[in-house]
Amino acid sequence: MLKFDRQGLIPTVIQDNTTGEVLMVAFMNEEALRLTRETGYTHFFSRSRNAIWRKGEQSGNVQEVRDILVNCEENSLLIRVIQHGEAACHEGYRSCYYRRLLPDNAYAARA
């Protein structure tokens, strides 16, 4: 049985089903997971807004679910998706991980 944390959330990795690129990490609660499975498109729970959101509801860059995988400890998810539109990241990048962490804690653009 899936283990949601004390806030009722489970961390979820979103991976491009075609390229294998990791696009983002977000949190789901039970309702967001239910909506994701029912609709076939990713939904998440926003901790800052305390609300469920459908990924791409503003931008149109929705994520079509291809596979939902569970880890050994049943406390995280890996969802493989078809990413619609150009970008998964609200900053306009394909992936949210567009920067590298440098030794001095600064960032550089990903090579």
Place this chain on the structure above:
Amino acid sequence: MLKFDRQGLIPTVIQDNTTGEVLMVAFMNEEALRLTRETGYTHFFSRSRNAIWRKGEQSGNVQEVRDILVNCEENSLLIRVIQHGEAACHEGYRSCYYRRLLPDNAYAARA
């Protein structure tokens, strides 16, 4: 600047640098991240044991860091690694995501 959560943790995705496979998700605190960067091998913070552990310290299946990436919101990490040994998962699987979530909340082996 990196944003650790209220418990001082940041979720970290570990990805095989060669295959792109997502191997696991774990949490780091500042000290685990510092050790990871200093040694070049992943260290995590265990919430259940309240302690830092070096991945592979028991099994020998250590993870050699190739790249540390930061997301747009600076609240998660993606670390690309060379996975030593056969398995990243303590259950003996290459990846912790060896099961698929089924519509009835049961699991099946990943295809």
